Amino acid sequence: MQGYPLKAGERRAIPLGNTLLPEYLQKLGYATHLVGKWHTGYYSDYHTPAYRGFDTFMGYYTGYVTYFNHTIEQDFG
Structure with a gap:
């Protein structure tokens, strides 16, 4: 997984066949x-x-959300 952060709903992810450290x-x-x-x-x-191996998760699913004002900064063009 290299390159830009994933956009919302993008059909790209770490393959399910790859076991992650938390698993x-x-x-x-x-x-x-x-x-x-x-x-x-x-x-x-x-x-x-x-x-994918986590008991709990608190956060955001994309890399475009800012922690300070909880807004999305993404170019949808």
Whole structure:
């Protein structure tokens, strides 16, 4: 996953066949939590943090949302 941050609803994500670090940690009994931005794809439920090894997630699904005023800064053109 290289290049620009994913746009909202884009059909690009880390392939489900790739096991992420939090998935390995969950299998070892660790509690895993994500706070921040998840801009690695979310066009299906299986591509969201809850299905990629995180017990909880609090944040945004794209890299364009600012933390300071919660607005999206994205060129839709």
